[in-house]
Amino acid sequence: MTATVAGDASTGARSGAATVLQVRDLAVVLGGRSVLEDVRLEVAEGELLGLVGPNGAGKTTLLRAVLGLVPSSGRISITGQDVRSGRGYGRAARPTRSIGYVPQRHEFAWDFPVTVEDAVLTGRVTRIGWLRGAGAQDYRAVRHALDRVEMTHLRRRPVGELSGGQRQRVLVARALALDPRILLLDEPFTGLDVPTQEHLTELFRELADEERAVIMTNHDLVGAVHACDRLCLLNGTVVASGTPAELAGPEPWMTAFGVSAGSPLLTAISEVARGRAAGAPDGGGRA
Numbered sequence: 001m002t003a004t005v006a007g008d009a010s011t012g013a014r015s016g017a018a019t020v021l022q023v024r025d026l027a028v029v030l031g032g033r034s035v036l037e038d039v040r041l042e043v044a045e046g047e048l049l050g051l052v053g054p055n056g057a058g059k060t061t062l063l064r065a066v067l068g069l070v071p072s073s074g075r076i077s078i079t080g081q082d083v084r085s086g087r088g089y090g091r092a093a094r095p096t097r098s099i100g101y102v103p104q105r106h107e108f109a110w111d112f113p114v115t116v117e118d119a120v121l122t123g124r125v126t127r128i129g130w131l132r133g134a135g136a137q138d139y140r141a142v143r144h145a146l147d148r149v150e151m152t153h154l155r156r157r158p159v160g161e162l163s164g165g166q167r168q169r170v171l172v173a174r175a176l177a178l179d180p181r182i183l184l185l186d187e188p189f190t191g192l193d194v195p196t197q198e199h200l201t202e203l204f205r206e207l208a209d210e211e212r213a214v215i216m217t218n219h220d221l222v223g224a225v226h227a228c229d230r231l232c233l234l235n236g237t238v239v240a241s242g243t244p245a246e247l248a249g250p251e252p253w254m255t256a257f258g259v260s261a262g263s264p265l266l267t268a269i270s271e272v273a274r275g276r277a278a279g280a281p282d283g284g285g286r287a
């Protein structure tokens with residue numbers, strides 16, 4: 001299979017599934033320096049997409065551009081509606097209700113004296129508004145989100161007393177509190193033990209299977225090849241994209257990560273990708 005498309009992650013999305021996120025010609029300049037250019041990305045409902053690339057490749061910046069949190073140029077459509085074209089996001093067009101965002105764990109103010117339940121409730125601020133109180137529907141949504149991440153028993157605990165894995169679950173629940181169609185996860189596995197990573201991977205798979213588009217950045221490349229439907233290799237732009245089977249060869253990884261042909265990492269990626277292609281039990285995920 002050779003469907004890898006250099007410079008374009010807009011192909012290869014599940015055929016027949018509706019596209020929920022479309023990015024065209026996206027460019028971001030920060031501090032006078034080009035961070036992203038000519039980025040094309042298309043993600044369909046039901047798809048778990050791994051966004052991978054070396055440190056500084058622009059993964060977080062891409063997620064933040066989709067959220068309208070950094071200045072960018074280009075076009076972004078959410079569920080077929082242009083939320084950004086040319087000059088930027090209008091306030092009304094900010095897609096915060098369709099998108100759940102899980103930032104890197106260190107970005108959340110864990111010292112803030114709130115309980116788990118209250119932290120998750122903040123995920124619904126765009127729906128509740130700052131001045132109105134939360135209603136029964138909001139608390140139902142929070143309970144449901146906490147159930148999904150198996151944190152209901154800790155709902156009254158101050159967030160500052162949680163472990164790293166528990167904090168990550170809170171951030172996922174906070175993003176799920178709005179029942180978003182698109183979920184953006186920025187390095188959700190950093191510093192987590194293997195069982196917690198496996199549990200969250202299963203949850204992300206389930207969320208995608210519920211016809212959401214799930215996009216996650218991940219430095220565990222073998223894990224990403226194992227779990228994701230499709231991968232987007234980013235380094236300032238989209239270097240390549242495709243299913244794990246389509247990305248079994250070393251070239252796109254060498255280009256994106258600057259590793260040599262003899263890198264053990266390439267062997268490991270290739271083994272898992274070929275396992276996925278063959279439908280071997282080791283392959284995991286959805287073929």
Ligand SMILES: Nc1ncnc2c1ncn2[C@@H]1O[C@H](COP(=O)(O)OP(=O)(O)OP(=O)(O)O)[C@@H](O)[C@H]1O
Pocket residue numbers: 030031035053054055056057058059060061062
């Ligand atoms: N506010 C900013 N001002 C200037 N440059 C920035 C800013 N934010 C990020 N950058 C630069 O943009 C580039 C991409 O950063 P980004 O955090 O998106 O990369 P990343 O792929 O998520 O990296 P990592 O894997 O290390 O988290 C980096 O070179 C970074 O220094």
